[in-house]
Amino acid sequence: MRVGFIGGGKMAEAMIRGIVSSGSVTADDVLVSDISEERCTLLKDQYGIQVCSGNAELVGVCDVVFLAVKPQGLAPVLEEIGAGVTEQHLVLSIAAGKRLDGMAAVLSSARLVRVMPNLPATVGEGMSAYCMTAGATDSDRDVVQTLLGSFGKVVELPEEQFDAVTAVSGSGPAFFAHFLALVIEAGETLGLAPSDAALLATQTMRGTAQLLSEQASSPAELVKAVCSKKGTTEAGMAQLSSPVLADIVQAALQAAADRSRELSA
Ligand SMILES: NC(=O)c1ccc[n+]([C@@H]2O[C@H](COP(=O)([O-])OP(=O)(O)OC[C@H]3O[C@@H](n4cnc5c(N)ncnc54)[C@H](OP(=O)(O)O)[C@@H]3O)[C@@H](O)[C@H]2O)c1
Known part of the structure; x- marks a missing residue:
């Protein structure tokens, strides 16, 4: 061949x-x-x-x-x-x-x-x-x-x-990388050196993806496993669970899928 x-x-x-x-x-x-x-x-x-x-x-x-x-x-x-x-x-x-x-x-x-x-x-x-x-x-x-x-x-x-595939996995690496960049930036604002923030956040993203794929648990179960009552993660999740973020993510994937549809014309 x-x-x-x-x-x-x-x-x-x-x-x-x-x-x-x-x-x-x-x-x-x-x-x-x-x-x-x-x-x-x-x-x-x-x-x-x-x-x-x-x-x-x-x-x-x-x-x-x-x-x-x-x-x-x-x-x-x-x-x-x-x-x-x-x-x-x-x-x-x-x-x-x-x-x-x-x-x-x-x-x-x-x-x-x-x-x-x-x-x-x-x-x-x-x-x-x-x-x-x-x-x-x-x-x-x-x-x-x-x-x-x-x-x-x-x-x-x-x-x-x-069109949905293109939005989720074709364009997806850019979307996840953008979220990672925001986490790194937030870590820096909290006082971490840029290289330390990048190491901590990138390895956390990699480990989270591996844990999810190897243990076949859902993202929601993983969130629950990290959150303890009145703990640090719960405090952060109270901000992230805002419907505004869900709307932004939906809009981003919709825009990518729409563009994929336009390219087929
Ligand atoms: N990048 C991604 O993450 C990704 C993900 C999924 C799917 N795709 C798809 O993969 C395709 C390629 O994307 P890419 O990111 O690899 O683009 P790219 O880096 O620009 O590669 C395209 C290559 O094709 C060359 N080329 C242009 N016209 C040609 C022709 N007539 N004959 C032979 N070669 C020609 C270009 O040369 P010049 O640069 O000199 O024009 C360039 O080297 C796209 O259709 C994209 O939708 C990309």
Whole structure:
């Protein structure tokens, strides 16, 4: 199996790192094509993968093709590779908001997959959701799960849920990082040195996520476990439980989902 990436930016690099380091595909069988020669050279030097001189050439030598350009750049890429894509190809797009039917209108013969990965894939802790066109097979599903599983967790979900997926896990790392930045800033205001506040808050976020995923308890149960009657956490939670915060979080996710829907137009 030869796996190609059209677009070798941040997200492609995270996926390439996982795919190559897990041994799912050998570096010799991973190819990239990017309009930036600098990006191609960096990826070649860093991961030992091959560079193609153009998108059409890459499609000609790969069985699996990731489309990893910005959503606004997807249409010209589809036009460019359309003639070379056949029923032998499995094509995975990671472009936010871009629907399978839009891609199928140009790449009618290929089996198509829409994927929403996220940036923690860079450290092997990604979260990817995917959906496939009706023509995709069980063996395509195995390939998709193996490739995406090499850089984190994978779930298959209906395409109707992809705007919500994009808001929760695609954009989510930025939302959690923003909350973390606010906690660090508050720690500094309370008198901590910036580096100490960053260490305390970041490790607390990491440990909380690990505890939740390993013990399969709900966030609400964890809050309860940390809160003791009339204690410090209860005092803080009295502020955080404000409906204003819940409204802000809802509005942020709604805006991300709305933008994902707009990008599909
Ligand atoms: N970043 C995330 O956290 C994240 C999460 C989930 C999904 N995604 C999706 O992943 C996709 C890529 O995002 P990204 O953050 O990796 O963007 P990025 O870093 O800008 O990477 C895109 C790369 O594609 C190159 N490119 C543009 N047009 C091209 C063309 N016609 N042929 C070949 N290469 C081309 C760009 O070069 P230039 O920079 O020179 O234009 C750039 O190197 C987007 O569709 C986004 O929705 C991103």
